[in-house]
Amino acid sequence: MPAWIRRAAVSIAKGHRVTLDQMLRRPITSLYPEEPVPHFPGFRSIPVLKANEETGKLNCTACGLCARSCPPQIIFVESVVGDDGRRKQWPAFFNLDLSRCMVCNLCVEACPFDALEMSADNELSAYDVRDLFFNMEELAALWKTAPAVRIAGGQKR
Numbered sequence: 001m002p003a004w005i006r007r008a009a010v011s012i013a014k015g016h017r018v019t020l021d022q023m024l025r026r027p028i029t030s031l032y033p034e035e036p037v038p039h040f041p042g043f044r045s046i047p048v049l050k051a052n053e054e055t056g057k058l059n060c061t062a063c064g065l066c067a068r069s070c071p072p073q074i075i076f077v078e079s080v081v082g083d084d085g086r087r088k089q090w091p092a093f094f095n096l097d098l099s100r101c102m103v104c105n106l107c108v109e110a111c112p113f114d115a116l117e118m119s120a121d122n123e124l125s126a127y128d129v130r131d132l133f134f135n136m137e138e139l140a141a142l143w144k145t146a147p148a149v150r151i152a153g154g155q156k157r
């Protein structure tokens with residue numbers, strides 16, 4: 001038998017073996033959203049605002065470093081201005097436009113006050129792009145309710 005026929009027969013047999021393997025394998029079906037699909041380790045979706053576990057006060061001092069380090073410039077933060085005209089070390093507002101977030105984690109790394117953490121919430125999609133604009137209260141609430149991922153340690157909170 002010529003060598004090329006032998007090679008072709010082996011190749012066809014290998015291809016059919018893969019097909020048969022797949023035909024006999026049990027399908028993996030996830031009943032999402034009734035049954036949540038587990039995240040891969042290190043999965044991240046949105047930066048959320050952390051608070052002191054005891055006092056509930058946000059760790060953010062409105063220093064603005066996260067906003068400056070964000071490549072698409074989608075963090076908007078301003079500090080409270082007191083009656084004396086001086087800036088205080090807490091935010092008047094902290095807004096984030098998730099529709100343009102690259103989930104790069106740079107804002108978390110830039111924060112010197114451990115005030116940000118990447119959430120692993122993968123159910124933040126919306127029909128209206130305006131619903132992807134999160135304010136301070138929403139980002140703080142997401143930290144409390146959504147699972148988070150510590151990138152450095154790769155462990156879930």
Ligand code: SF4
Nearest residue numbers: 070101102104105107
């Ligand atoms: S994860 Fe990246 S793109 Fe998203 S807000 Fe932080 S720095 Fe900006």
Ligand code: SF4
Nearest residue numbers: 060061063064066111
């Ligand atoms: S989250 Fe961190 S880096 Fe950003 S303004 Fe607040 S304290 Fe500064």
